[in-house]
Amino acid sequence: MPQPPPPPRASAHRGAAATGEHTGPGSGAPGAGELLQFLRDGQPRTRAELSRLTGLARSTVSLRVDALLASGLLAPSGEAASTGGRPPTRFAFNPKARVVVGVDLGATHGRVALTDLTGRPLSEVAEHVDISAxxxxxxxxVVATTRRLLDEAARxxxxxVGIGIxxxxxxxxxxxxPMRPPIMPGWDGFDVPGHLRRHWDVPVLVDNDVNIMALGEHVMAHPELDHLLFVxxxxxxxxxxxxxxxxxxxAVGAAGDLGHVAAPHAPDVMCTCGNTGCLEAVASGRAxxxxxxxxxxxxTTNSDVVALVCGGNIAAAQAVRxxxxxxxxxxxxxxxxxxxxxxxxxxxxxxAGESLIAGVREVVYGRSLPLATARLQxxxxxTGPQAGVIGAATMVIQHALAADRIDEALAGA
Incomplete structure (x- = not known):
C-alpha cells in the first residue's frame, strides 16, 4: 500500500532511548500497525488514552501516531475535555484515506464496487455478465469497470489498496x-490475480463467491457473532x-460446497458436476x-420465480417452499x-418472501438435535446484493490493514 514517508528512523531511536523502551524487531512492543488496530473501531482517542491501552510510553505513542497521520490512515478528530491547559487532540481511523475494489461475479451477473476502508460501498456498477464467456x-x-469507478471518484x-474478487x-x-469450477468453462487454473496485476500493482485476493458473501454479512450485520453459516x-x-x-x-477451497452434496430422497437428476441427485440439481434457481x-x-430466470411468488402464484410458492x-x-x-x-x-x-426460509426452518428445526437448535436462528x-462486494472488499482490508503489513508499508515508504 503506497504511503507517504514516515518520520526519520533516527527520531524513533531517540524516542526509544529516552524512555528506556525496546521497540525494535523482536521486542514485542506494539508497532504503529498494532496501534492502528485499536483505532479501527472508529472511536477517537487521545495519545494518553492510547498510551494506557497499549502500555507504551507517551513519546513512543506520539511517534507512531505521527507516522499514521503522515500516511493518512489516522486523522485528528476534535479535542478531549481539558483537565487544565490546552485540550488534548483526539485521533480516529480515517476510512477515506484509501479505496478498495470489491468484485462479485456470479453465473450470470457481475457487480463491482468502490469502497472505503470499512468496506462501505461508495459507488458501484452491476450488469449482466456471463461467467461462461x-x-x-x-x-x-472488471478492469474497464474498475477504471470507470476510479475515474468517476477522482481517485x-x-x-x-487492493482488489477482492x-x-x-x-x-x-x-x-x-479457480479449481475445476463446474459452471466456469475455461477458468480452471487461470491466474486471476496475475491478469489484474497487469493493470494495477496491488494485492488481488480471490475467493469463492459465497465465502465473500459470508464475510460481508458477518461484518456488516452480525459482527458480534462467533459462528455463522451463510447459504x-x-x-x-x-x-x-x-x-x-x-x-x-x-484444504483446497472447497469447504461449504453444499450444491454438490447428495440431497436425501432426490430424484436422479443430472447435475452440472456430472453426478446425479445433487442439491443444486433439485433445489437451485435453475431447478x-x-x-x-x-x-x-x-x-425463465430466478427473477421470474421471485416475481411469481411475490405475485401470489401458488405453484411457484409451493416449488420454492x-x-x-x-x-x-x-x-x-x-x-x-x-x-x-x-x-x-x-x-x-x-x-421470494418467506417461502424459501419457511421450508428450511421446517426441516432444520425438526431434524437437528434440540441442543444445536435451542438458540439457533x-x-x-x-446485506442483499451488496453482500458479495462488501465481503470482497473486507477480505482485502483485513489483509492490507493487518498490523505487520502496516508496519512494513511505513518502514518501506
Whole structure:
C-alpha cells in the first residue's frame, strides 16, 4: 500500500532511548500497525488514552501516531475535555484515506464496487455478465469497470489498496486460481490475480463467491457473532462458514460446497458436476425454473420465480417452499456438525418472501438435535446484493490493514 514517508528512523531511536523502551524487531512492543488496530473501531482517542491501552510510553505513542497521520490512515478528530491547559487532540481511523475494489461475479451477473476502508460501498456498477464467456472476457469487464469507478471518484491509482474478487466456484485462495469450477468453462487454473496485476500493482485476493458473501454479512450485520453459516440460493447453491470468527476454506477451497452434496430422497437428476441427485440439481434457481416450466408456469430466470411468488402464484410458492425443505435436509446435518449460532439465507431466491426460509426452518428445526437448535436462528440476509462486494472488499482490508503489513508499508515508504 503506497504511503507517504514516515518520520526519520533516527527520531524513533531517540524516542526509544529516552524512555528506556525496546521497540525494535523482536521486542514485542506494539508497532504503529498494532496501534492502528485499536483505532479501527472508529472511536477517537487521545495519545494518553492510547498510551494506557497499549502500555507504551507517551513519546513512543506520539511517534507512531505521527507516522499514521503522515500516511493518512489516522486523522485528528476534535479535542478531549481539558483537565487544565490546552485540550488534548483526539485521533480516529480515517476510512477515506484509501479505496478498495470489491468484485462479485456470479453465473450470470457481475457487480463491482468502490469502497472505503470499512468496506462501505461508495459507488458501484452491476450488469449482466456471463461467467461462461471465459476469464479474459469477464476480467476485462472488471478492469474497464474498475477504471470507470476510479475515474468517476477522482481517485488516483495510488489510492487503491487492493482488489477482492468472488467467483462462483471453488478457488485455491493462496494462489487465486479457480479449481475445476463446474459452471466456469475455461477458468480452471487461470491466474486471476496475475491478469489484474497487469493493470494495477496491488494485492488481488480471490475467493469463492459465497465465502465473500459470508464475510460481508458477518461484518456488516452480525459482527458480534462467533459462528455463522451463510447459504446462497441462486443459480447454484453454496455455503460460507464462519467459525470462531474465522472464515473456513478447507484444504483446497472447497469447504461449504453444499450444491454438490447428495440431497436425501432426490430424484436422479443430472447435475452440472456430472453426478446425479445433487442439491443444486433439485433445489437451485435453475431447478425451480425447470420444474415450473414443465408445469406450464412461465418462468425463465430466478427473477421470474421471485416475481411469481411475490405475485401470489401458488405453484411457484409451493416449488420454492419445497426447495427450502430439500435444502433444509442438508442443512440439518450442517447444523449438527458445525453448531452455528445463525444460519443466513441469501442469494436471489431468498428474495421470494418467506417461502424459501419457511421450508428450511421446517426441516432444520425438526431434524437437528434440540441442543444445536435451542438458540439457533434462521434468517434472511440483510446485506442483499451488496453482500458479495462488501465481503470482497473486507477480505482485502483485513489483509492490507493487518498490523505487520502496516508496519512494513511505513518502514518501506
Amino acid at each position: 471465459g476469464p479474459i472476457t469477464v476480467l476485462d469487464w 488516483d491509482v495510488e489510492d487503491l 468472488g467467483l462462483p466456484g471453488p478457488v485455491e485462495h493462496s494462489s487465486g486460481r 446462497k440460493v441462486a443459480t447454484g447453491i453454496g455455503a460460507g462458514i464462519i467459525s470462531g470468527r474465522r472464515l473456513l476454506r478447507g 425451480i425454473v425447470g420444474h415450473l416450466a414443465a408445469a406450464g408456469v412461465p418462468a 419445497q426447495a427450502g425443505r430439500t435444502i433444509g435436509e442438508v442443512l440439518a446435518t450442517c447444523v449438527s456438525l458445525l453448531n452455528p449460532e445463525l444460519v443466513v439465507i441469501g442469494g436471489s431466491l431468498a428474495q 434462521i434468517v434472511p440476509a440483510t
